[in-house]
Amino acid sequence: MKATGVCPKCGSDSIARVPGHQDETSIIVDWGGYFTSAPVARYVCCACGYVESYIESPEDLKRIRRKFKLYTPQKETKTP
Numbered sequence: 074m075k076a077t078g079v080c081p082k083c084g085s086d087s088i089a090r091v092p093g094h095q096d097e098t099s100i101i102v103d104w105g106g107y108f109t110s111a112p113v114a115r116y117v118c119c120a121c122g123y124v125e126s127y128i129e130s131p132e133d134l135k136r137i138r139r140k141f142k143l144y145t146p147q148k149e150t151k152t153p
C-alpha cells in the first residue's frame with residue numbers, strides 16, 4: 074500500500090498517510106533520553122479501512138534491530 078498507493082484488500086487508491094508521533098503508538102526502543110521511541114506511520118485505506126503500519130526512519134529501524142530479536146517462524150515438524 075505504501076509502495077503502490079493501492080489497497081491490497083479492495084483495490085482502492087484512496088489512501089491516507091497518517092504520520093507517526095512520539096506517542097502511545099510508537100515502539101519503545103530505549104529507556105531515558107529524548108528520542109526513546111520510534112514513531113509508527115500508518116497508511117489507511119479510506120474505502121475499506123485497512124491499515125498498514127511502518128517505521129519510516131532508517132535510524133529507528135536500526136535501533137529496533139538492536140533491541141529486539143529477529144523473528145524466525147516455527148517450522149512445522151512432522152511427527153511420525
Ligand SMILES: [Zn+2]
Pocket residue numbers: 080081082083084085118119120121122123
Ligand atoms: Zn481498501
